[in-house]
Amino acid sequence: MPLSTADRSVLEPAIRRLNALRPLSPEARAALEYAMLEGLQRAGAGEDLISEGDPVDSVRIVLSGWLCRYKTLEDGRRQIVNFIFPGESCDSHAFLLSTMDHSIATLTPVVYAEIKRARFDSLLAADRSLAEAFLCEMLVNEAIQREWVINLGRRAALERVAHLFCEIFERLRPVGMVDGNSCAMPVTQTDLADATGLSVVHLNRTLQELRASGLIVLRDRTLVIRDIDALKSTALFSPSYLRLYRGGREHG
Amino acid sequence: MPLSTADRSVLEPAIRRLNALRPLSPEARAALEYAMLEGLQRAGAGEDLISEGDPVDSVRIVLSGWLCRYKTLEDGRRQIVNFIFPGESCDSHAFLLSTMDHSIATLTPVVYAEIKRARFDSLLAADRSLAEAFLCEMLVNEAIQREWVINLGRRAALERVAHLFCEIFERLRPVGMVDGNSCAMPVTQTDLADATGLSVVHLNRTLQELRASGLIVLRDRTLVIRDIDALKSTALFSPSYLRLYRGGREHG
DNA sequence: CGGCTGATTGATCCCGGTCAAATGAGGTGG
DNA sequence: CCACCTCATTTGACCGGGATCAATCAGCCG
Known part of the structure; x- marks a missing residue:
């Protein structure tokens, strides 16, 4: 459900995090904030925000609450492959592959900003610092994923x-x-x-x-x-x- | 060491793979091929192409041979976190984070194309299909990394x-x-x-x-x-x- | 109070680790 | 051509970390 009103402070984790990855230009920051405020959503705890096989056509940026990415084997064994924390985004660029190869579930009530693909694309096209910030996010995410492999394989x-x-x-x-x-x-x-x-x-x-x-x-x-x-x-x-x-x- | 001469066919795996992820425009394909041919390199088996902590300022696209990404714990335990096969690239956009958080080693003799950051950036800036192809590559790579987590965690x-x-x-x-x-x-x-x-x-x-x-x-x-x-x-x-x-x- | 979910404990088993040694396959130098 | 070295594969014996099964306990809610 959309939030009717909200002040800008809910966006702080996301802005802070992106800005730490790449310093954002003031214009990029303003444009992103505006887009996020328009797409504010809530979800309860224990919901699947999106499931394996679902089509993707937007980006979700988490503002509060915890989520996890997970996959399940045919026989029910489940593995959480990563957590998603405030400030992180769910599916930056994932729409390029059309569908999800894993599921994302909320572990707590969550507030997030949803930005449609076209909108997101034009935001990134308009500002290099923003595009790079999201790229950095992906890179860090990959690094975390690698570290999890080591964690499970060798610790x-x-x-x-x-x-x-x-x-x-x-x-x-x-x-x-x-x-x-x-x-x-x-x-x-x-x-x-x-x-x-x-x-x-x-x-x-x-x-x-x-x-x-x-x-x-x-x-x-x-x-x-x-x-x-x-x-x-x-x-x-x-x-x-x-x-x-x-x-x-x-x-x- | 650079290869003195080479015909275009060595590039086939990379082109084929990128093109499968995103259809490349003919111009993008030609520009990429040209850049790759200029940066052809070889490495022997068992070499570290790049090590944890090393600065990154180029992209390497593997044309033949096998490599692996790995990390080592202080006490010597080693975990290979992924393989890299012909057609795949090593560090697309990794220079955004400046340094490597893991190492890449050759498992066999390898031929690869090295493209400097600035060159790579301008190639991608010039053609959207190319930029998207490399983004898709990153996304698939992330998905593989996740699957490895499941493999180690639950199989x-x-x-x-x-x-x-x-x-x-x-x-x-x-x-x-x-x-x-x-x-x-x-x-x-x-x-x-x-x-x-x-x-x-x-x-x-x-x-x-x-x-x-x-x-x-x-x-x-x-x-x-x-x-x-x-x-x-x-x-x-x-x-x-x-x-x-x-x-x-x-x-x- | 009963039902539900999550945390905890106990008992037992077995998958996979560790240690150690043997075997095989090149490679090299005499 | 053989002795020798190194590295990879294989085997044997043993052990222990972590899985499994099952029961109990603690909150919480209706």
Whole structure:
């Protein structure tokens, strides 16, 4: 459903993030903000925003809430292949391939801006910085996807869960969604299991191990990182793939 | 080292592949061919074309040979996150992020075309079909990366290796690198293990299982698929993510 | 209160890792 | 041509991380 009124501040995560990837010209920023405000939408928790096989003809930019990309095997095994956080966009350029090869579900209530393909194309055509910002977003997304491959392929359960927490924390930070050493963690253990390729039972035991070693507190849908350095080192976490600092600006 | 002379036919895989993703205008095709011919390079087997942390300022389009993208953890664990086959490009737009977050190694001798960033940018700026073709390539690459996450997260060893073989076969087919039901497989079992997240020992035993059940023959660096349907079904392989057929052209 | 979903625990099993050694296949130098 | 080295493949034995199955517990809602 469209939002009738909204002030510009809901757009902040998206603008902040894109601007960190590529400094946006004031005109590009204004044009994008205008387009986003016109396409504001809400969705409840646990909805499929779009499913495998569905046609794509717009871009959605998430403004608040968590989503996940996932795929399901014929026999029901599910794998979450990525999370989508505020400021990130769902399907930048995906319409070039016409249909989705995976599904996107909301994990919490979500506010997002939907921009139709033609509109999006003309926004990007009008401003190079904007086009580059969205390209950078795709590139970072690819890098995250690669890191997930390593996580699943070569890290043990404890490292794997620790790594996921580090990544989530560092991805939420630049959009202002962490508070000191804690952040929201509005997902079930089943979701975390599906994201880490573990069974729910073993994920639960792994969480207990992380708690027992004093690395984290996870309660009431809130993650508190008690010892970030220790967590990063048990995760073998090295954040460069997230491009958090001066994301490639030196060539820009 | 640059190739002194070369006829246009070496470019065929790349042109064929890009053209399948987006029909290229004749002018775009000619301009791209010209740029590629000027930047032809060779590399031997087992070289790192580029390493994690290296600056990027060009695009490389592979014309023959196999490469892989990989990352290594501090303690030496290695994960191959993707293969790169003839017709595919290494780093389209990657220069936007300045540096590599992973490494690319040759698995065989390789011929590729290197195009400097500025040149590449102006090629894409001059022709929309070309820009879209490279965007599609990125999108397909992302989809493959996601499928690898599922492969490592939710498929058992046998399914996983079968899936990898299905994917390789289907990626090689459109560039004319399969011969009936067989294709080259110029990699060691260590490489296959690093790509599937298995140990070499277990990968070896998994191969034997695939051979014993009559699905494949793998000998002398050649893979023969004896029963493609059975292989696909043990792999739970569904090729839509590869966009092999009319890759998104209906919206183009 | 009953039903539902999510978190937790216990018991058992087996897939796949690890360690170690053997075998094979080139390649090279004497 | 053979001795030797290196690298890839294969095999054997053993172990343990994580899956599976099943039950219990804790909130939450109607």
